[in-house]
Amino acid sequence: MPTDVERWKSEVYGNEIREHLFEFAEEGWDSIPEDERDAWFERFKWWGLYHQRNGQESYFMLRIGTPNGRLDPGQLRVVGEVAKEYATGPGTNPIFGDAYADITTRQAIQLHWIKLEDVPELFEKLEANGLTAQQACGDSWRNIVGNPMAGNDAEEIIDAWPVIKELNETFKGDDDHSNLPRKWKVSVAGSADGSGQGDINDLALEPAYKEIDGERTVGFNVRVGGGLARNEPRHARDIDVWVAPEDAAAVAGGLSALFRDHGDRENRYNARIKFLVDEWGTEKVREVLQEDYVDFELETAGEDVRDQYTYNAGGDGRNDLVGIHKQKDGKNFVGLNVLVGRMGADDVLELADLAEKYGSGAARLTQRQNIIIPDVPDEKLDEFLAEDLLEHYSPDPSPFMRGSVACTGTEFCSLSIVETKNRQVRFARWLKENVELPEGIDQFHIHLSGCTASCAQPQIADVSLRGMKTRKNGDPVEALDIGLGGGLGEEPQFARWVTQRVPVDEVPGAIKNLLASFEELREGDETFRDFIQRHDDDELADLVEPEETSYEDPMMHNTKRTWYPYAEEDSLDAGPAPTNADGTPITSDD
Amino acid sequence: MSVSLRVLDDGAWVSVNDSRQVSVSELWRLDAPEFCSCTVPDFVVENFQSVGVDGRTITATVYGQCIQCGETGVPGWIPVGRLKNGEYVDLDRENVVLPAHGGNGN
Numbered sequence: 001m002p003t004d005v006e007r008w009k010s011e012v013y014g015n016e017i018r019e020h021l022f023e024f025a026e027e028g029w030d031s032i033p034e035d036e037r038d039a040w041f042e043r044f045k046w047w048g049l050y051h052q053r054n055g056q057e058s059y060f061m062l063r064i065g066t067p068n069g070r071l072d073p074g075q076l077r078v079v080g081e082v083a084k085e086y087a088t089g090p091g092t093n094p095i096f097g098d099a100y101a102d103i104t105t106r107q108a109i110q111l112h113w114i115k116l117e118d119v120p121e122l123f124e125k126l127e128a129n130g131l132t133a134q135q136a137c138g139d140s141w142r143n144i145v146g147n148p149m150a151g152n153d154a155e156e157i158i159d160a161w162p163v164i165k166e167l168n169e170t171f172k173g174d175d176d177h178s179n180l181p182r183k184w185k186v187s188v189a190g191s192a193d194g195s196g197q198g199d200i201n202d203l204a205l206e207p208a209y210k211e212i213d214g215e216r217t218v219g220f221n222v223r224v225g226g227g228l229a230r231n232e233p234r235h236a237r238d239i240d241v242w243v244a245p246e247d248a249a250a251v252a253g254g255l256s257a258l259f260r261d262h263g264d265r266e267n268r269y270n271a272r273i274k275f276l277v278d279e280w281g282t283e284k285v286r287e288v289l290q291e292d293y294v295d296f297e298l299e300t301a302g303e304d305v306r307d308q309y310t311y312n313a314g315g316d317g318r319n320d321l322v323g324i325h326k327q328k329d330g331k332n333f334v335g336l337n338v339l340v341g342r343m344g345a346d347d348v349l350e351l352a353d354l355a356e357k358y359g360s361g362a363a364r365l366t367q368r369q370n371i372i373i374p375d376v377p378d379e380k381l382d383e384f385l386a387e388d389l390l391e392h393y394s395p396d397p398s399p400f401m402r403g404s405v406a407c408t409g410t411e412f413c414s415l416s417i418v419e420t421k422n423r424q425v426r427f428a429r430w431l432k433e434n435v436e437l438p439e440g441i442d443q444f445h446i447h448l449s450g451c452t453a454s455c456a457q458p459q460i461a462d463v464s465l466r467g468m469k470t471r472k473n474g475d476p477v478e479a480l481d482i483g484l485g486g487g488l489g490e491e492p493q494f495a496r497w498v499t500q501r502v503p504v505d506e507v508p509g510a511i512k513n514l515l516a517s518f519e520e521l522r523e524g525d526e527t528f529r530d531f532i533q534r535h536d537d538d539e540l541a542d543l544v545e546p547e548e549t550s551y552e553d554p555m556m557h558n559t560k561r562t563w564y565p566y567a568e569e570d571s572l573d574a575g576p577a578p579t580n581a582d583g584t585p586i587t588s589d590d
Numbered sequence: 591m592s593v594s595l596r597v598l599d600d601g602a603w604v605s606v607n608d609s610r611q612v613s614v615s616e617l618w619r620l621d622a623p624e625f626c627s628c629t630v631p632d633f634v635v636e637n638f639q640s641v642g643v644d645g646r647t648i649t650a651t652v653y654g655q656c657i658q659c660g661e662t663g664v665p666g667w668i669p670v671g672r673l674k675n676g677e678y679v680d681l682d683r684e685n686v687v688l689p690a691h692g693g694n695g696n
């Protein structure tokens with residue numbers, strides 16, 4: 001039996017949702033018939049709108065897909081302007097204020113507290129500036145990720161941007177690929193550093209060499225079926241295909257069509273292509289692709305450069321794109337740390353000014369939730385680095401600030417179990433003040449996800465934190481599972497979950513104790529990841545030692561049982577939602 | 591009288607008559623001797639899988655874990671609410687012990 005979601009999708013889906021969306025916006029929140037809300041909320045995702053959690057009815061999260069995290073000159077300012085104008089709601093975040101933008105782990109932008117009634121105007125402004133929320137959520141091609149400096153990264157062996165651009169233009173809005181069994185996440189990268197993070201995507205194109213007609217040619221190896229969600233993490237698997245840049249769209253489109261036709265539409269938990277690859281094996285995926293979905297002979301895989309991957313790998317070399325790096329054209333790109341990916345709207349606007357003053361006005365978003373200002377010439381570098389704003393968004397931050405990634409959590413997300421972004425900020429600040437990393441360790445990644453959906457990619461961090469509950473002195477409190485030793489690189493590994501359900505206020509102490517043990521037991525200059533690798537789970541559990549410290553957590557209670565965790569009066573029914581266009585509560589008439 | 595029952599947002603919600611009623615992240619006490627070795631499992635709701643109705647009782651199957659012993663899985667059909675004159679009424683899920691049934695809730 002098809003699921004409700006499949007039934008709704010078969011009625012109205014894809015581009016046509018837009019007219020309905022605009023009609024509802026015109027007539028107001030109340031005009032969506034109550035018995036159709038679930039269906040419409042599901043469909044709105046295709047246009048980037050995700051209804052926020054209970055207590056926040058009538059407010060939406062809006063995701064803007066920026067392919068490869070690329071913001072052309074002027075677009076960062078537009079992001080700041082729309083955040084300031086539309087992303088304010090009844091709740092004020094004690095750390096980030098009233099209006100802010102989130103940089104996501106898939107190089108997109110998220111705004112919150114969006115009113116349905118503002119959507120047409122908001123879309124018009126975005127679209128007039130070359131931005132869109134189309135297919136940012138929903139069962140279709142999502143925002144394509146990669147190395148955001150594609151085309152100008154001195155470490156790249158092939159410019160992936162023309163391919164990303166072609167895929168984006170071909171498959172956004174293409175009715176043949178707009179209704180897939182589930183989301184379809186694609187990574188295309190041409191740098192040898194692994195910054196595309198292809199291993200955790202449904203489809204990965206990774207740089208590789210192949211001898212074609214006697215010539216060593218650069219193109220891409222194809223991997224399929226990666227993803228992190230639901231306690232079922234998978235690395236993308238090698239299907240033994242190399243593709244030339246000019247054929248990338250044919251192969252990628254073939255694979256998304258294969259997924260469209262063969263993915264499981266009966267059970268959404270089993271729908272991602274990772275499960276189809278489990279079931280079929282890589283040889284069958286290749287065979288079916290060849291026989292039914294492409295009309296030329298596929299090449300076998302070429303020689304990859306995975307042995308050079310450093311991104312998120314926990315060893316030497318570029319683990320992220322923070323800091324000052326050379327471009328191909330001799331200018332510099334400056335990666336700035338955005339703690340947990342969140343920037344106040346005024347800061348976004350100020351950074352847009354700086355991007356124009358010192359660079360080209362362009363900006364780039366990374367999969368570690370950071371922002372890059374490219375095109376800064378040598379002679380302007382010192383002056384740029386001396387700007388006050390860069391004290392906060394630093395190119396050379398504390399490793400604990402730099403390594404922090406956090407998802408949305410109970411602030412807005414319905415699946416969440418714990419508060420995340422603000423908590424990770426508190427963790428990072430406390431660790432920075434209270435913990436020293438051992439000699440020579442200047443990178444340390446801590447990722448916090450509010451549930452097993454794994455939006456913060458916890459399984460690929462040194463320390464992985466995942467939302468849970470426990471009881472402390474008999475009372476239910478927010479807790480975190482602690483995993484260790486995850487990372488990408490040539491041989492990616494998922495974290496091992498060694499300690500479960502640590503009350504949140506004991507987590508910083510646990511990390512401190514773990515790092516002390518690392519320092520004490522470390523062999524030579526081994527990396528943290530290698531250190532974890534050579535211990536078994538029981539040994540590691542002993543090294544974690546949760547402990548209360550001077551860290552205090554003001555959000556131990558059930559933050560999901562609030563309309564907004566940081567409100568003075570926070571009970572579920574104390575919030576104003578649902579509200580009409582100007583934020584006035586709508587009183588129900590029954 | 592028909593009742594519309596659904597799991598929404600990939601397991602985040604149980605929806606009853608087009609209204610989101612039961613959410614993940616709650617902590618339930620269960621009478622579920624087969625689920626784990628605890629006398630009264632202390633169960634975190636992580637993911638709804640299906641929803642059914644048994645007479646007037648709305649029941650759900652849900653993935654989660656016992657926070658006393660760490661056992662994970664789906665403990666059977668668990669009552670989450672009741673229908674009274676066609677209206678949905680919550681059970682006080684966080685304060686009473688909920689009986690899990692092995693069978694189908696329909």
Ligand code: HEM
Nearest residue numbers: 061104105106108227228229408413414453454455599600
């Ligand atoms: C309905 C259930 C949801 C599931 C199953 C889900 C799952 C995921 C997964 C698996 C990722 C990416 C991790 C990877 O790289 O594989 C992701 C990304 C993300 N999710 Fe969710 N998520 C859900 C709902 C939400 C909601 C409600 C929000 C916020 C209101 C949210 C916010 C994010 C963010 C910020 C990202 C980063 C990536 C992006 O740009 O797409 N998610 N989600």
Ligand code: SF4
Nearest residue numbers: 407413416450451455
């Ligand atoms: S990991 Fe869970 S809590 Fe965090 S944003 Fe994703 S779905 Fe929400």
Ligand SMILES: [Zn+2]
Nearest residue numbers: 626628656659
């Ligand atoms: Zn138990």
